[in-house]
Amino acid sequence: MSMxxxxxxxxxxxxxxxxxxxxxVRSTVPSPPGxxxxxxxxxxxxxxxxxxxxxxxxxxxxxxxxxxxxxxRPLDLPRELRLRxxxxxxxxxxxxxx
Numbered sequence: 001m002s003m004x005x006x007x008x009x010x011x012x013x014x015x016x017x018x019x020x021x022x023x024x025v026r027s028t029v030p031s032p033p034g035x036x037x038x039x040x041x042x043x044x045x046x047x048x049x050x051x052x053x054x055x056x057x058x059x060x061x062x063x064x065x066x067x068x069x070x071x072x073r074p075l076d077l078p079r080e081l082r083l084r085x086x087x088x089x090x091x092x093x094x095x096x097x098x
Contacts, residue, residue: 003085005053007039013070018085023055023074030068031057036075051081 005013011029018024031037034057041051055072062068074082 003041003043003088005039005041007037009037013039015085015089016069018082018089021073022058022071024069024071025055026063027068027070030060030062031055031070033057033059037070037072041081051078053077 003015005015005025005027007013007027007029009029011027013025013027016024016026036054036056038052038054041053043050054075055070056075057070057072059071060068
């Protein structure tokens with residue numbers, strides 16, 4: 001399963017890690033601490049598999065590659081999707097890079 005976040009104001013992100021109360025994403029655009037950034041999670045490039053996402057930003061750091069690491073708390077994320085994200089990220093970590 002491939003997922004990308006498309007931010008409502010432009011740009012996109014990929015989820016790096018996911019926990020019960022926090023998530024970390026690599027984003028093409030920044031968002032300041034304290035803000036709420038909104039977007040859509042698109043699954044497998046299928047328009048019918050879109051889920052709204054809001055994140056309360058705790059921190060944002062520019063990376064040497066030019067993108068940004070955003071750490072925050074997902075708001076209103078359905079339990080089923082959160083569990084699927086955690087499972088997918090866990091499987092990627094078990095497989096290693098690549």
